[in-house]
Amino acid sequence: MDHNFKFLTLPHRSGEVANVFIHGYSAGHDMENRCKLRKYIPTSLHNCINIFAFWPSGHWAQFDSASSSGVAALTRINALAGAGAAAIDRAMHFNSSRNRATDMGKQLLGQLERYLIKHHPYVSKVNLVGHSLGGRVVVGALLDLLDKPDYEGLEVGEVLLMAAAAELSAEQAQAIRQRTKCKLYNAYSEDDRILQLNLGEDSIGRRPIDNFEDVMNVHMKSFGHTDYWENLEKVLRKSRFHGYTGGLPRSNQPEPVIKDPDPVVTDHLLYDLLELTSDRIRGQVAKHLRSSSWTKLEAEPALYPLTQELQLLGGHCLVNLARGRGLKYVQILLMLAQHYGLVNELHDCAQVVEMEALLISKCFHSAFGEKHLLASRQDIFQHLEAMTEQGYFEQVDALAASLTVTSYFSTPEAPAPAYRKGDSTLPSGSTEIALASASALSALSDLIPTERIKAAVTNLKSAVKPGYSALIPAVAILFHARLKLNNEGLL
Known part of the structure; x- marks a missing residue:
């Protein structure tokens, strides 16, 4: 499996600080979804260079040939057996993606630094935003720095975790804070039902990180797991994330809702x-x-x-x-x-x-x-x-x-x-x-x-x-x- 990130700098870039956005499971898997994710980055997040980091996160509906043939064979014998096999296969697939996210975290800062040197050599600081397993990628990158006391690469300014499918104790958060001097925001919601499927872990995407005052816990009340990207502007504003508090004021005019959009004109x-x-x-x-x-x-x-x-x-x-x-x-x-x-x-x-x-x-x-x-x-x-x-x-x-x-x-x-x-x-x-x-x-x-x-x-x-x-x-x-x-x- 490929462990390389594909970085994309979004239009309207300026400044010497890069915001790096990292998606989670079942996202960024094809061009249509990547185009959709790009549109969620608000234009009011200005005076920054905004970069999307795509990684091979996998998708719950994409079966490889071995899995699909095995499930199909069992389904022909018994429909319930086939459904059970499909559920087990998808659980194993998610677990594989979860392990890959941890491994990708160890690669993130090194690959990002090489990309910035080539495309944006004047960048002096990066902020990291991760959603779901993307949050796990970010946590993995920060924990990896704890094992590299001599690392003098990219400076991490702010970290925003959204519905992070990862565990992080107060002690680990404090160690990260001391190591990087970064500001850490944890956007969470106890109404996130998807993270309950992250078996064996107490995800910080559903709870605050307690007993550590340097972590800003951002309670996104009634947010579901998939609500963060669509409401990214609200999350950034509530967390007071860098590059947004000084941005353009939010318009009081509601965005027009187009009913039954023309599939020709909207392409x-x-x-x-x-x-x-x-x-x-x-x-x-x-x-x-x-x-x-x-x-x-x-x-x-x-x-x-x-x-x-x-x-x-x-x-x-x-x-x-x-x-x-x-x-x-x-x-x-x-x-x-x-x-x-x-x-x-x-x-x-x-x-x-x-x-x-x-x-x-x-x-x-x-x-x-x-x-x-x-x-x-x-x-x-x-x-x-x-x-x-x-x-x-x-x-x-x-x-x-x-x-x-x-x-x-x-x-x-x-x-x-x-x-x-x-x-x-x-x-x-x-x-x-x-x-x-x-x-x-x-x-x-x-x-x-x-x-x-x-x-x-x-x-x-x-x-x-x-x-x-x-x-x-x-x-x-x-x-x-x-x-x-x-x-x-x-x-």
């Missing part, structure tokens, strides 16, 4: 991107969507139908037809990542643009082999930046051609890439790399290696699945648009 990562990008790029997206018989688009579609048709290509066409809507853009990306077997790599993606880069580089690799200039996730940003826009569109056209059934009876090749004149960022000889197709049946004799066979099978599935041959190149164009627009709120 900001897609709708807003298409709205802000150029007509030329929208035209390229529409061109690829029209290549599918599953879409009905005019020659120059308006923004709304263009977004709607792209959403409808995601998921199952009959299900979409029945419910009257398609998938959100991040759900489409996850669907394609599963199609290309990239689920394990998604932990390294904290932004949508990183997820797109992972997916698009895999598409080019699968279609044209590892020597294609856009087949490397590490290099795709550099090469796309150096290419002319028309040159990239030609590469995407070649990718689209490789995703059709007819490509298996021909040998489509990617054209030589066109770069901007005078660009000096490219490796020497890069334009001379061969770009041979890996998908044609006529070249099947070259597909003996297992990876190439898998690539050929995946390409065939892409060609025959409804809408995929149009959806994949459309996503490639959107990836280009997102990079060119470089809007932090849409990355």
